[in-house]
Amino acid sequence: xxxxxxxIPDVLVFLTSALLILVGAVGVLAMRNPVHxxxxxxxALFGVAVAFVAQSADFLAAVQIIVYAGAIVVLxxxxxxxxxxxxxxxxxxxxxxxQRVFAGVGVLxxxxxxxxxxxxxxxxxxxxAVSSSGQALQTGSKNVTQIGTAVFTTYLFAFEATAALxxxxxxxxxxxxRRERAADAEGSQS
Amino acid sequence: xxxxxxxYLVLAALLFGIGAFGVMTRRSALIMFMCLELMxxxxxxxxxxxxxTLSDIGGQAAVFFVMVVAAxxxxxxxxxxxxxxxxxxxxxxxxxxxxxx
Numbered sequence: 675x676x677x678x679x680x681x682i683p684d685v686l687v688f689l690t691s692a693l694l695i696l697v698g699a700v701g702v703l704a705m706r707n708p709v710h711x712x713x714x715x716x717x718a719l720f721g722v723a724v725a726f727v728a729q730s731a732d733f734l735a736a737v738q739i740i741v742y743a744g745a746i747v748v749l750x751x752x753x754x755x756x757x758x759x760x761x762x763x764x765x766x767x768x769x770x771x772x773q774r775v776f777a778g779v780g781v782l783x784x785x786x787x788x789x790x791x792x793x794x795x796x797x798x799x800x801x802x803a804v805s806s807s808g809q810a811l812q813t814g815s816k817n818v819t820q821i822g823t824a825v826f827t828t829y830l831f832a833f834e835a836t837a838a839l840x841x842x843x844x845x846x847x848x849x850x851x852r853r854e855r856a857a858d859a860e861g862s863q864s
Numbered sequence: 865x866x867x868x869x870x871x872y873l874v875l876a877a878l879l880f881g882i883g884a885f886g887v888m889t890r891r892s893a894l895i896m897f898m899c900l901e902l903m904x905x906x907x908x909x910x911x912x913x914x915x916x917t918l919s920d921i922g923g924q925a926a927v928f929f930v931m932v933v934a935a936x937x938x939x940x941x942x943x944x945x946x947x948x949x950x951x952x953x954x955x956x957x958x959x960x961x962x963x964x965x
Binding site for chain 1 (some may be wrong): 874
């Protein structure tokens with residue numbers, strides 16, 4: 675399998691996305707200014723979108739750019755600038771002794787375990803049943819049709835539940851942001 | 865022939881590891897949220913990879929729902945960060961120790 679020559683464009687796309695993802699993710703960790711971290715996060719999310727396109731998930735790549743890089747990161751930036759917390763965090767000081775070492779060891783064990791799991795097991799264990807019943811994935815506008823059909827038939831109840839979840843989230847966010855102001859108004863009146 | 869799924873899965877494992885390391889070591893609540901997003905994206909990448917390998921659209925539908933839940937989580941989480949910052953004028957999670965027994 676390793677001897678098989680892979681198409682060079684596919685390999686290039688994979689390397690591009692891997693580079694974007696890893697550089698962006700390390701940037702989120704290493705940058706001391708939260709604004710720079712948020713911008714690195716855009717890089718990593720864009721890399722994931724590239725990986726989505728390469729794996730025939732066109733609709734999700736578009737949603738990834740619009741929702742993640744567009745909405746969520748802008749929300750992060752808005753909060754950073756709203757709070758004025760863009761001062762630098764002192765990364766050098768370790769408040770808990772050995773925290774980084776323990777975290778590094780734990781992460782190493784986790785990642786090594788995951789990769790060992792990947793390497794020792796069949797990729798498509800139990801997959802034959804799924805793949806024989808599933809419809810082949812399509813790209814482009816066909817992909818939107820396919821995922822739309824799945825969401826509005828098989829996963830209809832989950833989809834309705836997400837609508838309720840979004841309403842709850844919006845109401846919760848408004849409540850969290852407004853309560854303080856009402857308390858301030860009461861405090862100034864009394 | 866397309867790139868094997870293993871490459872993408874290893875990439876997703878690395879991304880998850882970096883995100884987990886960030887959640888465990890950084891102290892600013894905002895950066896921890898960003899690292900959580902990285903971990904969610906690693907899982908999404910795994911979902912899409914298996915969706916391609918098994919040619920099952922269900923994986924992509926799951927990613928769709930993960931994105932919706934992530935958006936809701938970020939909205940509420942940042943609301944909490946804002947209201948904590950108003951009281952404590954800090955987003956460092958080390959200083960939130962009022963509920964300590």
